[in-house]
Amino acid sequence: MNYFCPSFEIQAMRKLKMEELNRKSVDEFRQSDKIPVIAVLENVRSAYNVGSVFRTADAFLLQAIYLCGYTARPPHKEIRKTALGADETVEWKHFPNASAAIEMLRQEGYTIYAVEQTENSISLQAYGSRTLGKIAVVFGNEVTGVEQPTIQLCDGTIEIPQLGMKHSLNISVAAGIVLWELGKRYLDGKG
Numbered sequence: 001m002n003y004f005c006p007s008f009e010i011q012a013m014r015k016l017k018m019e020e021l022n023r024k025s026v027d028e029f030r031q032s033d034k035i036p037v038i039a040v041l042e043n044v045r046s047a048y049n050v051g052s053v054f055r056t057a058d059a060f061l062l063q064a065i066y067l068c069g070y071t072a073r074p075p076h077k078e079i080r081k082t083a084l085g086a087d088e089t090v091e092w093k094h095f096p097n098a099s100a101a102i103e104m105l106r107q108e109g110y111t112i113y114a115v116e117q118t119e120n121s122i123s124l125q126a127y128g129s130r131t132l133g134k135i136a137v138v139f140g141n142e143v144t145g146v147e148q149p150t151i152q153l154c155d156g157t158i159e160i161p162q163l164g165m166k167h168s169l170n171i172s173v174a175a176g177i178v179l180w181e182l183g184k185r186y187l188d189g190k191g
Contacts, residue, residue: 029089032061035186038136040066042098042150044171047072051082052172058086060183065092066101098150105136114138114146114154115178121159124181137178139171
């Protein structure tokens with residue numbers, strides 16, 4: 001593969017000040033129309049990873065996060081450290097297991113995908129060409145991934161293409177990639 005940087009005109013850049021970022025207040029965030037995407041976290045052992053997903057969900061105005069099994073839930077010191085307040089803005093629910101969350105999502109009309117490497121998984125880049133509608137994506141444990149019984153309850157699996165020697169990503173990184181890819185469709189008006 002040949003990677004190159006296209007030529008472009010270099011312009012002066014100035015870092016924006018906090019007051020220039022047009023950030024929403026807590027009330028504005030809560031009242032905003034959300035992107036109909038729900039992140040489901042199944043048995044995620046690191047509260048820091050959970051906090052990172054909260055922060056990503058806030059950044060992309062996602063509908064909610066569903067925390068399943070022994071996944072840490074707010075209020076929690078380690079979640080707060082990485083969420084930077086997003087644990088107070090993003091709607092979340094806790095379920096005893098992923099199957100209970102999936103059952104509720106089905107009743108609410110969501111299409112559910114596990115983010116996992118499986119036979120017949122859909123590449124994230126190929127999935128991007130589909131009409132989204134209401135979607136939930138299940139992210140699994142840092143070591144074991146999404147559990148097989150949970151995968152079988154899903155409508156399919158989405159896989160992040162990986163080109164190097166390693167074929168796994170930290171859950172917070174994987175969530176950031178997948179949630180951006182899904183969320184940008186709504187920003188582009190293709191959702």
